[in-house]
Amino acid sequence: MTQSDQRLPAYPDELPEPSQIALSDLSDALARGWRDFRRVPAYGLGFSAFYVLGGWALASVAFASGRAWWLMPFILGFPLIAPFAAVGLYEVSRRIEAGEPLETARILRVVFEQRNRQIPSMAMVILMLFIFWVFVAHTVFAVFMGVSAMTNITSSAEVLLQGRGLAMLILGTVIGGIFAAVLFSFTVVGLPLLLDKEVDFITAIITSCQAVAASPGVMAVWAALIAGALFLAMLPAFLGLLIVLPVLGHASWHIYRRVMAG
Numbered sequence: 001m002t003q004s005d006q007r008l009p010a011y012p013d014e015l016p017e018p019s020q021i022a023l024s025d026l027s028d029a030l031a032r033g034w035r036d037f038r039r040v041p042a043y044g045l046g047f048s049a050f051y052v053l054g055g056w057a058l059a060s061v062a063f064a065s066g067r068a069w070w071l072m073p074f075i076l077g078f079p080l081i082a083p084f085a086a087v088g089l090y091e092v093s094r095r096i097e098a099g100e101p102l103e104t105a106r107i108l109r110v111v112f113e114q115r116n117r118q119i120p121s122m123a124m125v126i127l128m129l130f131i132f133w134v135f136v137a138h139t140v141f142a143v144f145m146g147v148s149a150m151t152n153i154t155s156s157a158e159v160l161l162q163g164r165g166l167a168m169l170i171l172g173t174v175i176g177g178i179f180a181a182v183l184f185s186f187t188v189v190g191l192p193l194l195l196d197k198e199v200d201f202i203t204a205i206i207t208s209c210q211a212v213a214a215s216p217g218v219m220a221v222w223a224a225l226i227a228g229a230l231f232l233a234m235l236p237a238f239l240g241l242l243i244v245l246p247v248l249g250h251a252s253w254h255i256y257r258r259v260m261a262g
């Protein structure tokens with residue numbers, strides 16, 4: 001139960017065991033996510049616009065400083081922080097599902113009230129992993145390419161497609177995949193659970209990992225779909241995020257509901 005207009009209880013909610021899901025549940029969740037987005041696109045566009053504007057700001061700083069290579073860790077690591085963008089979208093989908101009014105003031109109030117709950121703690125976990133990923137990515141880049149390559153990498157893509165550049169990309173992708181897999185396991189059910197129930201973030205992380213363990217193959221496909229869709233959405237000047245991010249956010253809520261159906 002989302003505590004949108006009531007005082008939070010002083011005791012934790014009881015949780016059912018995570019259920020197994022099938023590939024058909026992914027397609028159903030995506031269809032429901034698209035339906036939710038089409039019903040109230042303003043919310044999806046509004047929440048995702050912050051990430052598009054952030055991408056533009058980062059790109060502007062990177063190119064102005066002559067260090068466009070800074071964008072690579074951000075682009076590869078974006079799937080690590082994207083789940084947090086969906087918190088507001090979870091509330092929209094929850095209200096649609098429950099037949100509650102879609103009032104902007106109430107939705108924003110719910111999002112704002114999360115500061116007094118457990119989502120900020122989960123946000124710190126996400127942020128720390130993302131910062132650590134950026135540090136590791138820069139370290140891998142420096143080890144393989146050296147400082148001199150950082151000044152001319154934007155003028156020749158061939159630097160990344162041969163020799164040490166190719167090895168760096170392979171290793172960086174593997175390490176990034178590990179980071180993404182860990183954080184996906186923490187958040188795929190953990191974040192919507194924190195919005196929906198009164199539990200601590202450690203319980204949410206454990207429950208989310210149990211959900212992944214219950215359906216490892218299906219969850220791996222879902223993680224790959226999310227990562228691939230977000231990567232492609234960033235290619236057209238981050239503009240694809242305006243559609244992909246809200247659809248995935250709404251769909252993630254429906255995945256959570258299916259997993260925790262009890």
